[in-house]
Amino acid sequence: MRVKDVNELVQTVFSGLSPLIIEDVVDEGERVVVRARTPQDTAVCPVCGAPSGRVHGYHWRTVADVPVDGRRVVVRVRVRRLVCPTRGCRHTFREQVPGVLERYQRRTARLASQVKAVAKELAGRAGVRLLAILAVGLSRHTALRALLRIPLPTGREPRVIGVDDFALRRRHRYATVVIDAETHERIDVLPDRTADTLEAWLREHPGVEVVCRDGSATYAEAIRRALPDAVQVADRWHVWHNLCEAALSEVKAHSSCWATVLGAPLYDGPRAQTTRERWHQIHDPLDQGVGLLECARRLQLALNTVKRYARADQPERMLLVPKYRASLVDPYREHLRKRRTEDPAVAVKHLHEEIKALGFTGCLNLLHKYINQGRADTDRSHISPRRFARMLLTRPDNLKAEHHELLAKLTAACPEMTQLATLIRDFAQLLKPHPGNADALTHWIDQARAVDLPHLHSFTRGLERDRDAVNSALTLPYGNGPTEGVNTKTKRIARQIHGRAGFTLLRHRILLG
Known part of the structure; x- marks a missing residue:
């Protein structure tokens, strides 16, 4: 193969090796296999920086390059060992070719960047399997190295941060991730x-x-101790989630009210009798002034x-409607x-023969159970307390027309239940940050405490305990949503490197993004 043809090939296929001859x-x-040599230019001593062109000797370096045509490429380069002209400096040094040959490396710079990009996304074993398909052979340990x-990226000093924990080993070990809440x-x-760890980190970043x-x-x-002047912002999602839990508890406590609208029976058996007896056992000493x-x-x-x-002010508040799942008989209930x-x-x-002719595919025992539970005699199919609570907590624009009618009937x-639905709608409007939401929250808490909804009272006490952070959440545009998103991606990363997910490796992948 002529040199002229090779040079033309370099410009098209081996353009990354253009600094070599x-x-x-x-x-x-x-x-x-590509055989090449370095140009006869002077090289700079890595210690003193003096240029030198005096050759002491030659030797060969073998490095891998990006594959061509699905095959591995090996580059064998003859490099020079030069003599340093500075007296007292190192005697000789080996020339390097920046961008192609780096010191102590067995891969070219462009192949190393591709390996790092694959390892960054897929880590060890998965990255090695993909690289093998691309004709790049290396071990999973090399990929992790x-x-x-x-x-790691070195960003600017953050002004607004988000902190949240995630599990290294669920219920045993946890870590904390810190992000820039403005740039994510x-x-x-x-x-x-722990509070001490976060406090020490915050003291090192006083600009927060x-x-x-x-x-x-x-x-x-930890924030109060390290940065007493910093503004703490509660997570709006967690505030809304706590309200959802309180609303569900209130819906369960009033099952005896709204279940009668659907004709759904309450539990009436040994379990219901035990619940009533326990209610009296607990309320008798409480009425006499005994503490909880x-x-x-x-x-x-x-x-x-x-x-x-x-x-519960009466034992019926502790009784729930039965939990029934969707059944094959539901379409034939009417x-x-x-x-x-x-x-x-x-x-x-x-009846089984009749609905079977209409398309029923279930068995006779399923129909027997459905009728014995009384589900065939109600005006409409049974709903659970959780489904009722979900309709209360869903944005009205996202409800179907029949759901609006059912919700109006149940509330x-x-x-x-009417007061609960009104309070939920009013609180949902506060979740859009606005400077006047702090005063509106005070008014909402007063309204919630004026009604007979004990679980909602517990929710308001939680708001008061962290009132400053809740006020900031409802008035400032910042939130902890981006931090929760990072935690979701962290779970995927932890699954990819399961077995080798030491904290150092996991931290490195999280910070690389």
């Missing part, structure tokens, strides 16, 4: 979620003015159980209801 290209079947050699860039990952966090009292204490903790000790019950029964109204003595076997079942 290619002398030959050999096709060895499974790989392509290449990943750890990627320099990852700043640091702390090895635990706003900290977005969840309801963690540990983080709140002493009542729990006397009855040998958990304190939370006593609190739950104490919130037919069954109509037939049983016309002929109450109709046999279930005859009108008792005054407490």
Whole structure:
């Protein structure tokens, strides 16, 4: 192969090797070998910086390059060892070719960048499998070393940050991620979620003015100790989630009211009788002035159980509607209801044959169970407390027309449900940050405390305990949503490197983004 042809080939296929003088290209079947040499220019001593062109000797370097035509490329370069002209400096040094040959490397710079890009996205084993398809052979340990050699980004001093914890080992070990809440860039990952660790980090970054966090009292204490003048912003999603939990508890407590609208029966059996008896056992000493903790000790019950029964002003508030899942019989409920109204003595076997002709694919036992539960006699299919609560908490524009009608009927079942629906709608409007929301929240809390909704009262007490952070969440545009997004991506990263997910490696991948 002529040199002229090789030079033309370099400009098209081996353009990344243009700083070298290619002398030959050999096709060895499974790989392509490129023989080259360095140009005869002077090189700079890496110690003193003096240029030198005096040759002490030659030797060969072998490095891998990006594949061509699905085959590995090996570059064998003859490099010079030069003599340093400075007296007292090192005697000789080997020339380097920046951008192509780096010191101590066995891959060209462009191949190393591709390996790092794959390792950054896929880490060890998965990255190695992809690189093998691309005709780049290396071990998973080498891929991880290449990943750890990627320099971490050094961003500016953040003004607004978001902090949140994530599990290294669920229920055992946790870590803390810190991001820039304005640019969503990852700043640091702390090895635990203790107040001392976060406090030490905040003291090293005194320029932080706003900290977005969840309801963690540990983080709140660390921020108060390290940056007493910093503004703490609660997470709006967690505030809304706490309201959802309180609303669901209120819906369950008033099952005896709204369930009658659907004709759905409450539990009426040994379990219901036990619930009534326990309600009286707990309320009798409470009415005599016994405290919650002493009542729990006397009855040998958990304190939370006593609190739950104490919130109910009557035993019926503790009874729930049965939890029924969707059934194959549901589409034929109106037919069954109509037939049983016309002929109450109709046999279930005859009903099974009739709905089977209409397309029913279930068995006779399923129909028996459906009728015995009373689900065929109600005006409409049964809904659970969770579904009712979900309709209360859903944006009205996202509800269907039939859901609006059902929701209006259910909320009108008792005054407490009507008041709950109104309070939920009013609070949802506060989640859009506005400077006047702090005063509006005070008015909302007063309204919530004026109604007979004990679980909502507990929610308002939680708001008061962290009132400053909640006020900031409802008035400032910052939030902890981006931090939660980083945690979601962290779970994917942890699954990819399961088994080798040491904190150093995991932290490196998180900060690389």
